[in-house]
Structures are given as C-alpha cells and as structure tokens.
Amino acid sequence: MDKLSRQSTKLAGVELITSLRHSDSRGSFSRWFCQQELASLLPRQQIVQINHSISSKQGTVRGMHFQYPPYAEYKLVRCIVGRVFDVVIDLRAGSASFMQHISVELSPEQNTMLLIPPGCAHGFQSLTDNAELLYLHSAFYTPDAEGGLRFDDPALKIDWPLPISCVSERDAQLPLLNQHFSGLKL
Numbered sequence: 001m002d003k004l005s006r007q008s009t010k011l012a013g014v015e016l017i018t019s020l021r022h023s024d025s026r027g028s029f030s031r032w033f034c035q036q037e038l039a040s041l042l043p044r045q046q047i048v049q050i051n052h053s054i055s056s057k058q059g060t061v062r063g064m065h066f067q068y069p070p071y072a073e074y075k076l077v078r079c080i081v082g083r084v085f086d087v088v089i090d091l092r093a094g095s096a097s098f099m100q101h102i103s104v105e106l107s108p109e110q111n112t113m114l115l116i117p118p119g120c121a122h123g124f125q126s127l128t129d130n131a132e133l134l135y136l137h138s139a140f141y142t143p144d145a146e147g148g149l150r151f152d153d154p155a156l157k158i159d160w161p162l163p164i165s166c167v168s169e170r171d172a173q174l175p176l177l178n179q180h181f182s183g184l185k186l
C-alpha cells in the first residue's frame with residue numbers, strides 16, 4: 001500500500017505529498033520519503049543534501065530562492081515544528097503557468113511536504129515562532145548558482161499573511177524582476 005499520497009497543484013510538477021500516519025497507543029509512525037514511491041516525480045534523481053532551518057520569530061520571511069541550471073534542483077520541503085505559509089513561483093520558460101505562484105500552509109499536523117521542481121523559486125513566512133523546515137535536495141548547494149527574487153516584488157503579487165518581522169540582508173537586497181525576464185531554460 002502506498003504510504004505517500006499525492007495532490008497536484010496548478011503548477012505542473014509542484015505537488016503536495018502527504019504521509020500516511022500509523023497511530024497506536026505509543027504515538028505514530030510515518031514514512032517521509034521513498035525513492036520508489038516518488039520515482040515518477042523525481043526521475044533519475046538522488047537526494048544529495050538535507051537542510052534544516054529554524055525561524056525564531058513569527059512573521060519571518062525567507063526567499064524567494066532557486067538555483068540556476070545546471071544546478072537547478074528538486075526540493076522537498078516539510079515543516080517539522082510550528083506552521084509556515086509556503087510559496088512556489090514558476091520561473092520555467094514556456095511553462096503554462098509561467099510567473100504564477102501557489103501558496104500552501106505546511107505544518108507537522110498535516111504530515112505533508114511540498115515537492116518543488118527545477119525552475120521554481122521557493123520562499124515562506126513563519127506563522128509561528130520557532131518554525132522549523134526540513135529540506136531534501138537533489139543538487140548540492142552551489143552559492144555561485146543561487147538566484148533570488150524579492151519577496152515583496154509587486155510583480156509577484158504574493159499576499160504574505162502576516163506583517164514581515166524579519167528578513168535577511170541578502171533577501172532584502174534581491175533585485176526586482178526585470179520586465180524582460182523570459183524564464184529559466186532548463
């Protein structure tokens with residue numbers, strides 16, 4: 001029986017993956033990742049890095065981040081403590097949903113992770129203090145290949161649910177979108 005159920009979004013390849021939770025008198029058990037079950041979503045991919053972030057203050061925003069090809073990556077993002085408002089923007093040239101975004105709330109209670117394919121930018125806002133995110137990556141962190149869009153770029157029209165309480169210096173200085181941007185060619 002599949003332990004991971006999938007739900008598509010309006011962005012092709014961006015999927016919500018929910019782990020089946022087995023509960024008993026001790027608590028619960030669930031599968032968080034399975035190469036076999038997710039093979040069709042992660043073709044010929046290996047998870048090569050796992051990252052973890054803690055956002056101390058409610059209202060913190062991180063993002064919107066991606067890696068340029070050939071370091072573009074799949075990311076699986078899960079909130080393991082607290083709650084976050086998670087956002088993915090489609091930057092893929094020629095995509096039917098080019099420059100559109102989706103937002104979804106992630107929390108441990110939902111036991112859900114978000115699959116973000118290459119060519120999409122990711123960011124989130126913490127809805128609680130001490131929100132923790134766990135990331136699975138299909139490519140190594142490559143600082144020279146890092147790209148970013150400004151979280152408050154009016155062109156992106158992201159409706160952050162809370163006042164912004166904390167942003168990194170780097171994220172605050174990310175450039176606004178160039179109107180001639182025609183997308184990432186993967």
Ligand SMILES: Cc1cn([C@H]2C[C@H](O)[C@@H](COP(=O)(O)OP(=O)(O)O[C@H]3O[C@@H](C)C(=O)[C@@H](O)[C@H]3O)O2)c(=O)[nH]c1=O
Pocket residue numbers: 051053062063064065066075122123124135141168170
């Ligand atoms: C992302 C990353 C950062 N670092 C270092 C660089 C820096 O000194 C410190 C903090 O990095 P950042 O400020 O980039 O962390 P942060 O802003 O939390 O970056 C993250 O944002 C979210 C939205 C994502 O989608 C992630 O993939 C990642 O880009 O950690 C690594 O060593 N490895 C990594 O994979």
